[in-house]
Amino acid sequence: MKVLRDKRIQFILTGIIFILLVNVLPIKSSTYTILTSCVIYSIAALGFNVLLGYTGQISLGHAAFIGLGAYVSAFVTQDLKLPFLVGLLAAGVVPILLGLVLGLAALRLEGHFLAIASLGFGVAIQQTFKVLTGLTGGFTGKTAPSAVIFGAKLKGGPEYLAFAVIVLVILCIFVYNIYNSKTGRAFIAMRDSVHAAQAMGIDVVKYKLIAFSISAFYSGIAGSIYIHLVKYTQPDVWGIVLSINLLGMVVIGGLASIGGSIIGASFITLVPDIVLEIPVLKDIPSSGTIFTGLAIILVIRFIPEGVIHVIGRVKGKIFKSGGKKNELTESTESVN
Amino acid sequence: MSLLKVQNLSISFGGLKAVDSLNFEVPQNSIYGLIGPNGAGKTTVFNCISRFYTPDEGSVMFYPEENEVDLLKLKVHEVVSKKMVRTFQNVELVKMMTVMDNLLIGLHHEIKTNFFQEALGLAKLKEKMYHDKAREVLKFLGLEKIENEIAGAQAYGVQKLIELGRTLMSEPKLIILDEPAAGMNHTETEALAVLIRRIRDELGISVLLVEHDMALVMKICEKLCVISFGKKIAEGTPEEIQNNKEVQAAYLGGEE
Numbered sequence: 001m002k003v004l005r006d007k008r009i010q011f012i013l014t015g016i017i018f019i020l021l022v023n024v025l026p027i028k029s030s031t032y033t034i035l036t037s038c039v040i041y042s043i044a045a046l047g048f049n050v051l052l053g054y055t056g057q058i059s060l061g062h063a064a065f066i067g068l069g070a071y072v073s074a075f076v077t078q079d080l081k082l083p084f085l086v087g088l089l090a091a092g093v094v095p096i097l098l099g100l101v102l103g104l105a106a107l108r109l110e111g112h113f114l115a116i117a118s119l120g121f122g123v124a125i126q127q128t129f130k131v132l133t134g135l136t137g138g139f140t141g142k143t144a145p146s147a148v149i150f151g152a153k154l155k156g157g158p159e160y161l162a163f164a165v166i167v168l169v170i171l172c173i174f175v176y177n178i179y180n181s182k183t184g185r186a187f188i189a190m191r192d193s194v195h196a197a198q199a200m201g202i203d204v205v206k207y208k209l210i211a212f213s214i215s216a217f218y219s220g221i222a223g224s225i226y227i228h229l230v231k232y233t234q235p236d237v238w239g240i241v242l243s244i245n246l247l248g249m250v251v252i253g254g255l256a257s258i259g260g261s262i263i264g265a266s267f268i269t270l271v272p273d274i275v276l277e278i279p280v281l282k283d284i285p286s287s288g289t290i291f292t293g294l295a296i297i298l299v300i301r302f303i304p305e306g307v308i309h310v311i312g313r314v315k316g317k318i319f320k321s322g323g324k325k326n327e328l329t330e331s332t333e334s335v336n
Numbered sequence: 337m338s339l340l341k342v343q344n345l346s347i348s349f350g351g352l353k354a355v356d357s358l359n360f361e362v363p364q365n366s367i368y369g370l371i372g373p374n375g376a377g378k379t380t381v382f383n384c385i386s387r388f389y390t391p392d393e394g395s396v397m398f399y400p401e402e403n404e405v406d407l408l409k410l411k412v413h414e415v416v417s418k419k420m421v422r423t424f425q426n427v428e429l430v431k432m433m434t435v436m437d438n439l440l441i442g443l444h445h446e447i448k449t450n451f452f453q454e455a456l457g458l459a460k461l462k463e464k465m466y467h468d469k470a471r472e473v474l475k476f477l478g479l480e481k482i483e484n485e486i487a488g489a490q491a492y493g494v495q496k497l498i499e500l501g502r503t504l505m506s507e508p509k510l511i512i513l514d515e516p517a518a519g520m521n522h523t524e525t526e527a528l529a530v531l532i533r534r535i536r537d538e539l540g541i542s543v544l545l546v547e548h549d550m551a552l553v554m555k556i557c558e559k560l561c562v563i564s565f566g567k568k569i570a571e572g573t574p575e576e577i578q579n580n581k582e583v584q585a586a587y588l589g590g591e592e
Contacts, residue, residue, distance in 0.1 A: 173457070174455045177455055178454050178455055181449060181463070182440075182447045182459070183451060184454075185433070186444060189444075195388065195424065195428065196424060198388075199386060199412065199416065199428075200413075200502065201444045203411075
């Protein structure tokens with residue numbers, strides 16, 4: 001059973017089980033859309049966690065990267081008539097260029113100064129979406145075709161959800177591998193002590209730019225999967241609310257944790273929909289948003305390390321496992 | 337033949353001259369101490385040598401092998417690849433990482449895996465040999481049992497050893513230690529003295545250290561440089577320094 005201890009195998013198995021379940025269980029078609037949204041935001045949160053959780057850099061403009069990915073993917077598939085997978089790849093690569101620009105700003109700014117600068121950056125990009133009508137269609141919005149892979153059209157519902165899950169699993173494995181290598185160690189060393197990192201030969205400029213590139217890439221991929229699900233977008237979607245939600249996902253789920261990113265993303269995505277199912281609450285206007293805010297406050301007050309750590313603790317109590325290796329996400333508070 | 341040559345080094349912050357025309361040379365294969373009262377500018381000198389500060393004047397030349405290295409031309413992160421590496425006054429470990437991973441950070445510049453190999457998980461195989469090297473270092477320090485434990489959970493003295501181990505990973509010619517004994521108890525300091533000697537004798541690594549624990553300094557250093565208010569006031573063997581009137585005055589406050 002040693003194979004099962006490998007996190008990467010766990011990701012793959014979880015993905016397969018999830019895909020099988022959603023295909024077998026009787027699920028409404030609207031539920032598929034919600035679940036696919038969870039997967040999409042999980043991808044974005046995963047990338048955002050590379051930045052915030054591992055490298056300690058904040059950004060309040062990340063919605064712009066997701067939006068850019070969405071527009072690029074729509075442009076490549078709709079206007080250039082290129083295959084969906086080309087659009088997906090372009091949606092990942094193009095935001096990297098923007099990520100590098102924000103990364104360069106991060107070289108000179110820290111903490112709340114970086115937060116404000118990235119906020120401005122996000123707003124500027126969102127405004128650009130409004131005027132750059134050639135790419136985005138401006139306020140009219142932009143449509144995108146259904147995803148087609150090697151001639152096979154992915155129908156909405158279970159097929160597209162399965163595709164999104166596969167992408168998520170691959171990206172989880174990528175990020176897991178990076179965390180457990182030279183680059184991941186450099187990220188964490190930089191976050192905990194810039195001076196020590198430099199003294200050990202870590203080029204802070206290089207690794208900050210890498211972190212911003214990875215998170216921009218993940219955001220762009222999320223944007224691409226989003227637009228081929230919804231098939232339409234307009235600039236208002238890519239504003240500050242989404243950026244803050246992304247921050248909420250990572251904080252609620254757990255900083256510097258892959259599982260935490262997914263749990264946080266699912267939480268923020270699902271809460272408004274669940275609230276709408278409850279009889280009394282659904283009559284209150286914007287009750288979903290209110291409950292999301294409430295949930296963030298409660299989590300920060302009672303489990304500041306994130307939901308994933310509660311799960312970890314419960315699991316630890318049940319199995320009493322002593323595996324300490326790679327538990328980088330372990331909270332340090334108790335240790336110091 | 338000297339290993340490190342600091343010439344005419346000066347740096348000021350605002351109007352304060354923190355280091356003033358300082359000259360000293362660390363001989364090859366030696367244990368050299370830089371001492372002085374609080375605020376004398378010792379750590380500032382270290383920061384200039386390790387490139388955290390750029391001095392206003394002077395030169396810092398390093399001779400790890402035949403060729404000479406002008407340290408002032410390097411960026412901070414490039415220094416370690418020239419075979420000189422430092423520790424910090426307050427332990428700067430990645431507390432939530434394992435001891436092993438902390439040591440691997442010390443080998444950062446030597447690990448030649450690229451980003452794509454890492455993402456695809458191909459780097460793991462290449463990293464095996466670096467793990468072996470880390471185990472050797474841990475064995476040298478007597479820490480082989482805690483390889484997979486979290487660094488931040490270790491006692492302070494042990495954390496200092498781990499930080500020292502991290503510097504040994506890159507096989508340097510010179511390590512500069514900023515108050516290695518600070519916060520250690522008597523027994524730990526004794527063990528540290530033995531260890532620093534072994535680093536020099538068995539690994540052939542020279543040591544430059546700033547330290548307040550006079551007993552330690554007098555015991556292990558072959559040569560000392562005393563600075564006060566950024567200026568060198570004496571240089572010599574521990575015996576010479578102990579009998580130097582000016583040094584006594586700087587530490588204890590002499591008659592004017």
